Amino acid sequence: MSANTAKRGNRLFLKKSIEQVQHESNTHQLKRTLGAWNLVLLGIGCIIGAGIYVMTGNAAANFAGPAVMLSFIVAFFACIFAGLCYAELASTMPVAGSAYTYSYTTLGEVFAWVMGWLLVLEYGVAASTVAAGWSGNVVSLLHNFGMEIPPMLTTSFIQAVPIEGGMTFIQSGGANILGAIGILAVTGLLVLGVSESASVNNVIVAIKVGVLLAFILMGIGFINVENWVPFIPANEGGFKYGLPGIFRAASVIFFAYVGFEAVSTAAAEAKNPQKDIPVGILGSLLVCTIIYMLVAAVLTGVVPFRELGVAAPIALAVDRMGVGWFSILIKVGAVAGLTSVMLILTYGQSRVFYAMAKDGLLPRVFSTLHPKFRTPWIGTIILGMLIAVAAAALPIEILGDLVSLGTATAFLIVCVSVMHLRKARPDLVRPFTAPFGIVTPLLGIFFALVMIAPLMLDIYAKAMAGDLIPATLLGGYLSIGALIYIFYGFWNSRLGKGLPQHEDDSAGPGPMQAQAHGVGEDHG
Numbered sequence: 001m002s003a004n005t006a007k008r009g010n011r012l013f014l015k016k017s018i019e020q021v022q023h024e025s026n027t028h029q030l031k032r033t034l035g036a037w038n039l040v041l042l043g044i045g046c047i048i049g050a051g052i053y054v055m056t057g058n059a060a061a062n063f064a065g066p067a068v069m070l071s072f073i074v075a076f077f078a079c080i081f082a083g084l085c086y087a088e089l090a091s092t093m094p095v096a097g098s099a100y101t102y103s104y105t106t107l108g109e110v111f112a113w114v115m116g117w118l119l120v121l122e123y124g125v126a127a128s129t130v131a132a133g134w135s136g137n138v139v140s141l142l143h144n145f146g147m148e149i150p151p152m153l154t155t156s157f158i159q160a161v162p163i164e165g166g167m168t169f170i171q172s173g174g175a176n177i178l179g180a181i182g183i184l185a186v187t188g189l190l191v192l193g194v195s196e197s198a199s200v201n202n203v204i205v206a207i208k209v210g211v212l213l214a215f216i217l218m219g220i221g222f223i224n225v226e227n228w229v230p231f232i233p234a235n236e237g238g239f240k241y242g243l244p245g246i247f248r249a250a251s252v253i254f255f256a257y258v259g260f261e262a263v264s265t266a267a268a269e270a271k272n273p274q275k276d277i278p279v280g281i282l283g284s285l286l287v288c289t290i291i292y293m294l295v296a297a298v299l300t301g302v303v304p305f306r307e308l309g310v311a312a313p314i315a316l317a318v319d320r321m322g323v324g325w326f327s328i329l330i331k332v333g334a335v336a337g338l339t340s341v342m343l344i345l346t347y348g349q350s351r352v353f354y355a356m357a358k359d360g361l362l363p364r365v366f367s368t369l370h371p372k373f374r375t376p377w378i379g380t381i382i383l384g385m386l387i388a389v390a391a392a393a394l395p396i397e398i399l400g401d402l403v404s405l406g407t408a409t410a411f412l413i414v415c416v417s418v419m420h421l422r423k424a425r426p427d428l429v430r431p432f433t434a435p436f437g438i439v440t441p442l443l444g445i446f447f448a449l450v451m452i453a454p455l456m457l458d459i460y461a462k463a464m465a466g467d468l469i470p471a472t473l474l475g476g477y478l479s480i481g482a483l484i485y486i487f488y489g490f491w492n493s494r495l496g497k498g499l500p501q502h503e504d505d506s507a508g509p510g511p512m513q514a515q516a517h518g519v520g521e522d523h524g
Contacts, residue, residue: 013108014495018421018428021093021105034269036276038202043263043284045205045340048212052295053334054133055253055400057313064249065233065241066300069293071249076289078250078451079257081444082411083285084434085418086261087278091432099261099414100352104359106417106424109496113489115413116356117481121406123349124387126255127342129399131179131391132156134338136311138178141331144324153177157393158469180388186343187384190350191370191377204340209291211333214326215314216294222321223301233305238461239454248454253292255403260285261410266351274431311396346387350380360497361489398470401455405474408451415444 034042060068089102100119104112135154142149152174235242263280270276299308302317310316318330350366354376357366366379390399418434418441434440463471490496 010108011490011496012110014493015108016101016105016495018093018105018425021101034266034276035271036279039263039266039270039276039280040283040287041202041205042266042344043260043280044209044288045344047257047260047284047288048205048208048291048337048341052212052292053137053312053314053338054130054396055255056292056296056299057308057310057316058397058400059249059252060296060300060305060313061307061309062249063239063241063245063252065231065245065305066228067232067246068249068253068300068305069296070232071246071253072289072292072296074247074250074447074450075254075257076285077443078254078408078411078447079260079285081440081447082415083260083281084440085415085444087281087432088418088430088434089414089421090263090277090281091274092428092430099410099417100355102417103413104495106420107413109361109493110485111413112359113356113361113481113485115410116352116361117478117485118406118410118413119352120349120481121402121477122255122261122410123345123352124383125390125399125406126403127183127345127349127387128179128390128394129255129396129403130338130341130345131183131387132176132394132396132399133311134182134335134342135176135179135391137315137331137334137338138182140312140315141328141335144328144331149178154179156391156395158398159395175392177392179391182339183342183346183388183391184384186339186346187380187388189343190347190380190384191373191375193373193375204336204343208333208337208340211330211337212291212295215318215330215333216291216298218321218323218326219298219302219317223298225301227301227304239458244454247450248458251404251408251451251454252400254451255400255407257285257288257407260288261348261407278432346380346384349383349387350376353379353383356489358494360492360494360499361485363488394473398473401458401470402474402477404451405455408448408455412445412448412452415441415448 056068059071060066064071086099089099093101093105100112100116103115139149139154154176155174156176156179157174232243232246233241235244239245239248260281263277263284266277266280270280295314299313299317302320303313308316312331312334314334315327315331318327321327353362353366356362357364357376357379365382367376368378369375370377419438421428422438459470459474462468
């Protein structure tokens with residue numbers, strides 16, 4: 001099917017047809033190796049990590065206090081409604097591009113580009129964020145064995161410094177080389193193949209979930225309930241504690257929930273995407289939210305919340321317990337957990353760029369498959385190097401807010417896409433339909449705006465106070481994305497040129513190594 005079947009009008013709003021997307025799901029050359037259990041573990045592997053091991057301490061110390069547990073509930077609702085919308089779209093269009101492809105079919109090319117560029121924030125920058133936390137936990141673990149890594153090799157080039165009423169950013173003179181090494185290591189694993197990576201991930205997930213359960217059970221005995229009083233600290237101005245702090249903390253930890261959305265990027269490599277994708281999304285989201293709540297309760301019960309603003313808050317808590325062997329066990333789990341998060345975030349980013357390159361919006365190199373491993377290896381390596389640079393240069397505070405902003409905006413567009421598609425194609429067979437009619441996408445939009453608002457207000461407040469780094473990074477990032485589309489994507493779009501959308505991958509000859517199971521069989 002060619003682009004001539006796409007709806008035409010304004011050039012920027014050209015759309016792929018649903019039938020075209022379903023055809024692509026049957027003609028791609030990615031191997032279908034992932035079952036429902038793999039997808040649930042894929043989501044758990046990505047969700048559990050950054051939110052617990054990295055950002056929970058910052059959210060509690062600077063914004064919510066013990067009420068960070070309520071922040072997880074707010075973030076959960078921001079995700080559950082968007083998750084149901086993702087499940088509906090992913091079961092109907094099981095392709096590698098995830099929300100990028102959904103936008104292409106419902107809202108048009110320019111929205112697809114915006115979504116793809118937002119997903120760079122959601123995956124690539126998130127991987128950099130996690131790498132920063134990963135390096136902190138590695139340093140803490142090695143310290144237990146008497147090994148010290150010079151701070152200059154683990155401190156980002158730009159560093160956050162607390163000041164009255166917030167924080168500012170300065171140049172540290174160092175670079176987080178250790179975090180960059182971690183990203184490059186998982187990049188190499190992804191080049192070898194997704195099934196091999198999934199097998200490693202399954203083992204890591206089992207280890208880190210077991211370790212977190214051990215932390216919960218062991219930590220209950222060390223909880224000091226006085227640390228929970230007051231549960232909601234009095235507001236000290238702006239987003240520092242009180243009710244505003246709960247919502248600001250929710251926006252901080254929100255990006256950790258990106259894991260369930262990463263499941264949808266695996267649709268093209270799922271054995272039975274119509275059934276398995278919804279199970280993977282909703283199952284991983286529910287399991288991880290429960291674990292988040294329990295860990296946050298133990299964390300704030302063991303350590304006074306004002307002391308949790310460190311790179312490795314879980315490690316701090318286990319050190320306070322004073323059980324040496326348990327401290328080492330937890331830190332090993334943290335390193336393993338964050339490794340799996342980096343793995344899956346980098347995986348998700350490479351698959352989004354793969355889809356965009358197949359459509360001509362990015363250079364073809366990002367869709368070039370390895371002749372043996374059948375992975376987009378060149379694009380994965382390029383992305384890995386860029387993510388490593390970001391991990392070495394930027395502090396976790398800036399990275400985390402950018403990721404949350406990109407994620408929430410992507411969620412909003414997905415919910416709008418569901419509403420549009422239901423109106424435009426009511427006849428479309430949907431293997432999974434989000435319940436409660438229009439209420440679900442509307443609530444998804446509402447909670448996405450709840451996440452976006454405090455982030456934008458905080459960036460604005462910092463700019464007004466003379467700290468232009470966050471606003472400059474965001475503005476520069478959006479400008480770069482616009483320029484790439486204007487000077488490359490617009491002119492090379494296969495849909496815009498009227499070219500077929502399912503050309504062979506440039507990885508050499510060979511038949512598909514796996515056929516889709518059930519894809520498109522209900523759509524004629």
